[in-house]
Amino acid sequence: xxxxxxxxxxxxxxxxxxxxxxxRNLHGGRHNHCFTxxxxxxxxxxxxxxLAERYKNHPSLFMWHxxxxxxxxxxxxxxxxxxREWLKKKYNNDLDKLNHEWWTAFWSHTFTDWxxxxxxxxxxxxxxxxxxxDWKRFVTDQTIDFYKNEIAPVRAITPNIPVTTxxxxxxxxxxxxxxxxxxxxxxxxxxxxxHGEEPDWKLARRVGFTHDINRSIKGGKPFMMIExxxxxxxxSPVAKINRPxxxxxxxxxxxxxxxxxxxxxxxxxSRGSSEKFHGxxxxxxxxxxxxxxxxxxxxxxCLVRSVKLSELL
Numbered sequence: 001x002x003x004x005x006x007x008x009x010x011x012x013x014x015x016x017x018x019x020x021x022x023x024r025n026l027h028g029g030r031h032n033h034c035f036t037x038x039x040x041x042x043x044x045x046x047x048x049x050x051l052a053e054r055y056k057n058h059p060s061l062f063m064w065h066x067x068x069x070x071x072x073x074x075x076x077x078x079x080x081x082x083x084r085e086w087l088k089k090k091y092n093n094d095l096d097k098l099n100h101e102w103w104t105a106f107w108s109h110t111f112t113d114w115x116x117x118x119x120x121x122x123x124x125x126x127x128x129x130x131x132x133x134d135w136k137r138f139v140t141d142q143t144i145d146f147y148k149n150e151i152a153p154v155r156a157i158t159p160n161i162p163v164t165t166x167x168x169x170x171x172x173x174x175x176x177x178x179x180x181x182x183x184x185x186x187x188x189x190x191x192x193x194x195h196g197e198e199p200d201w202k203l204a205r206r207v208g209f210t211h212d213i214n215r216s217i218k219g220g221k222p223f224m225m226i227e228x229x230x231x232x233x234x235x236s237p238v239a240k241i242n243r244p245x246x247x248x249x250x251x252x253x254x255x256x257x258x259x260x261x262x263x264x265x266x267x268x269x270s271r272g273s274s275e276k277f278h279g280x281x282x283x284x285x286x287x288x289x290x291x292x293x294x295x296x297x298x299x300x301x302c303l304v305r306s307v308k309l310s311e312l313l
Contacts, residue, residue: 049153211257231279
């Protein structure tokens with residue numbers, strides 16, 4: 001659901017996200033969709049139901065990975081209405097209470113009707129702290145509600161298959177602790193920029209901290225490092241291939257902090273488009289006699305040994 005075909009944007013323009021400046025996006029990119037849109041919710045629910053029906057008895061089905069890196073926000077009229085309804089519920093339909101909590105009397109910003117409230121905007125209201133906080137809380141709740149709409153058919157058709165969605169470390173746009181009760185396993189995408197401007201030891205400390213956060217989200221339960229790169233990223237100013245041994249150290253660090261997996265994006269490099277230079281297990285070269293693949297084979301053996309050792313402790 002993180003992206004969609006052009007025909008869907010063309011046929012149903014309401015699914016396109018509206019930015020804080022109140023301009024509706026054109027088709028393209030990722031996470032360019034409205035979480036409130038009934039049409040987009042319907043289409044994603046149909047896709048997930050068909051996937052669950054097709055693969056429910058497949059012997060390789062281990063877990064459902066729903067969507068990808070939820071993030072961003074939409075400011076369309078559907079979301080404005082949903083925000084107002086969320087506020088009415090929070091403040092017991094009492095506008096005076098909202099005005100008091102937000103302290104809107106300052107600068108004469110008092111609201112006299114619910115319809116006057118809009119989401120924060122660069123060319124509108126952006127300095128009322130309670131307003132800003134409630135909008136962020138609404139975005140988290142609306143994103144979770146969209147996610148629950150997605151997983152409903154999966155839960156119904158394959159009730160014994162666990163569900164997760166990949167989160168993004170210390171991303172400030174969502175309250176990940178609220179996601180905890182809705183996912184069976186916490187999983188996150190770890191893409192540290194080794195050998196960059198920040199000393200590696202400082203970066204390793206920060207990554208370890210983020211691993212610990214992900215373990216804490218479900219009260220100390222192990223998590224999954226569901227995405228990492230086997231070589232390099234494609235979005236750094238200079239996309240360096242990691243020095244020998246660094247990927248193994250990063251993998252072992254994740255395991256040591258509670259990860260039950262070391263998984264890679266991507267398996268095979270894309271032939272083109274935006275991430276064609278992102279690291280992959282199988283390079284454009286297409287053969288197995290590459291430095292990266294040989295390193296991964298060694299890493300796999302080391303991780304298997306570490307798991308066997310942990311079983312003895």
